[in-house]
Amino acid sequence: MRHLIFKIFSPLIFIFMIHPAMLLAATPAEVPIKQIKVEGLYTISGDELIYLLCLRDSNVIVPENLNRGIKRAFKKGIFEYISVGQDDKDPGIVIISVREKDRIKNIRFRVKGASISKGFLEDNLLLKKRGFMRYDLAHKAESALKETLSGLGYPDATVKLTTSRPVKAGKNPYLITVNVSIETGKPVFIKKVEVVGRPAGEVRKYLKISAGGVYDQYKLRAQINALHAYYIKKNYLDPSVGPYSFSDGVLYINVVPGQRYRVFFYGNHKLGEKALTALLPFSEAGAVRDDLIEEAVQKIKDAYAEKGHPYVQVAPVWSEQDGADIVKFHIFEDGQIKVSSVSFAGSTLPANSLEDFLALRKGQLYNPDLIETDRSNIQDFYASLGYLDASVPEPVVTPVSPQAVSITYHITEGRKYLAGQVDVTGEEPALAGRIMGLINIKPGDIYNEIDITNAKYRVLEFYNDRGYADCRVDIKRDFSGNNGKVKLVYTIEPGQKFFFGKNVVAGNVQTKLRVIKRELLHKEGDPFSQKVLLKERQRLYELGIFQSVDVSELPVYNAKFDTVYRVKESKPGAVEIGAGYGEYEKYRGFLGLSYNNLFGMNRTGSATLEASSIEKRAILSYLEPWFSGRELPFRGTVLLESRTQLNFDTRQISYKLIRYSGSAGVEKKLTNNIKGELYYEFSLVRTYDLVPGVVLSREDVGTIAISAIRPALEYDTRDNPFDPRSGVLAGATFKFASAAFFSQTNFAKMVLRAAKYQAVSRRLVVAVDGRVGLAEGLGQTRELPIVERFFLGGRDSVRGYTQDSLGPIAADGTPIGGNAFFAANLELRQALTRSFSIVPFLDAGNVWPTIGRIRALDIRFATGLGVRFKTPVGPLRLDYGIKLSRREGESKTKIDFSIGHAF
């Protein structure tokens, strides 16, 4: 039977497997291309391949273009073979045959014997999931994994690697599975551990490997490193842990801690022992030597000089005691010296303009190491003002008291040079005016090398942006005039003009080609510009779906550069989970799922579930960054919410609310800093179990449909939205609900806000914020429904007060919100370390029932102190607020915990 099967199948296998003899390249018959057939292509579209091959650029095949096209397509990184030919019978039919590289879709491990985690095996396998299959590395991968298993204590392990390909029609045949079969064999056990050089008990804390255990060299090496680190920490100069050997079940480990050293400081009052010890080079060098002690002394002196003690004496004493090096530093501190005055002899410039360039100014600590930098800065300043011959020698430093010195610079200014005639040669005549504008140096201007060089770079940039990538600009300076005027000649050699060729996009596995192409700012044939490439790279990064974007050019042809965009995709999915505790909400938690590359189109979908003792909320959100083919982000959100409002003091239920809400709209970046939004919102709100005092209108009871449009405008110049140090955030949001949109309530609402952030020093940022909200019922509506009214108080508005507690209250004390509010905040964000900062704050604000009842005297104030701990998503925040306008029965203070700044 088996023979029969072979007889049937063998000829078939032979027919399919046989390869034709080598086919020589032929000159294409010059017949118009009628049809293009593509075979073997699965990962990208035929159109993309044809574009890369240039087969539609002319209606016949041009061999030179085809040669370049195949090489260009190969840069895509997914092919291992491409062939282009003509049909034998009809040369008008072009046939493209490709073989893509196999990509590893799955790695399956089958382990017999010991239990080894899949993660460990994946980490130690040379071939990686989602990577291309390298058949040439398969054997190496087997050997390397076998060696790893041997290191784990399984020296007889066997590893066999095979691959399998999907056989179902329609499946991508290049997505293969790598099967790794492992038989670990028996482990090798340690019978005995011999520590050579130190008592075993001394090292036991770190060398935990023991008799009876598997001889796992990975664990052993980690323990050896830990023991080494311990000796270094204990001031051993050059500890040696290992090498180790293993024979007949006995593990031998050599441990030689080496020489130990100890350091003592005497007479140091201005600098602590920890700061001084950090300056010492002994541990790093692994020795105590004369030259290292000298280096230590100099470093100590420098550290003192920085603190205004330039004349400190340091006497080192080196001895040996019980086999250890003992180094004693006797420090003779002098008094702190300050600069009492700085003067400039021979200068016609105002002293304060020169002082701006000095580190050693009046009142500063005197550090002689800074004198040369100051001198050089003054010299440069003079040069920038046209005093090219100015001489600024080292200043005279005169002690005026034991604690003060005066510094005098004796300056010889020399002649002041000005720019004379400015000429340009080599530019296109039509561009003469433009080039002179870019140079922007006029006769009579101060001769300034920086301005002159900057002008050159502006001209270069101008030409580079117009495709002249090899442009050269030389400047000739003619000092021969006796009037102090320097003639400048800018000579431009534009060189060849280059253009953009085709674009090759590589590395996009999930992401569709058009998502990348729509971010590109150039078309084929546009002047080549590096600046454009840089902007494109930035745009691709900003999509948030790539962890790296590399842009490069292929060798030039016909004055054209093809551009390769090589991207590496990030993991598109994220899970966020969190829990917290609030005074009002008690326990709360959230779970967030998001995916930012839906269908490979950079669309984002997210689902968030939030729950606390008083609230349950589910939010589904969808973002399409290019709505209807234009760069117009569209966002749609669905919200389901169930909330119980409690009286803050008694925790009695004031009302309950269920809301079903959906919104959809577009956002548009109008300029770099201004963004506009237009959303439509529909909510069905059911309010029930209300205590009588909360009800202001008929809209507050039962179910109501609110249908509204919400236009908004935002101006944002903040340098970092999570932790701004400078910039402004201002905006206006409007909301109109009307029966015209089938709303059961009519109102208009407006919220204006402006915040300013300003760093006044490296560690201090002043932040100020103001918000105003006004609302008015329209038509039949007198009062806004409770879900649309303004509430204030709590961690993001007026701290020190309970959440939403400011403004009108019901008879039972429940806040009922109002139609107008004002809030203002001032924060001084003072950094103490890189991660920690303290924030004194002053907050003010209140809510009024109607616009007409706004009274400035009603504004309530709070102050307090906050602590911030920096994290990548913004600071963790703890605020202790103190009410300044406390009313009877209210608590004095309140603590709030949150993430992110208050504003």
Added chain:
Amino acid sequence: MRFRPVIKIMIVSLLVLAAVRVFAADKTIDRIVAFVNDSAILMSDLDARYDQARKLAPDVTRAQVLQTMINRQLLLAQARKIFPEPVEADKAIDEFTDLKIRAFVRIQDEAVRNFYDENKKQLGDVPFDSVKDRIERLLEEKEINRRLQSYLESLRENAYIKVFLDNTPAIFH
């Protein structure tokens, strides 16, 4: 029933092979004959090089020419790290080999003398000083070639190279 696995394998093989078509017997205009990492070498390139090479060495084979092209590609990739565009490819390779290999080759006087002593008769018994420079250059070139060969071997070991000169891969369709 012992042959059941065999049947299974055969059927699977048939399904795979049925999906595979051997490269079409059409008139090929151009195709990849080899690749070195992310660069392809085409049949049209090979033909041009082969024609040039035959003028110098009529017995040279296409396979030999292709191997030299692969070596050149390996060297060029390294050279471009130091001499990027617009430096011409040949110049980049020359400069790179000078920097990476030639700069480290030193021929000792003793080696020159030994070569002279061993080949004195073939050199026509000319005085040592008259051929010393030529011998030094010869030994230098030999050493450079040796080192270059060894360097290329190390590059090949770490490169991903595939050759489709006499064989072409099966195409799925």
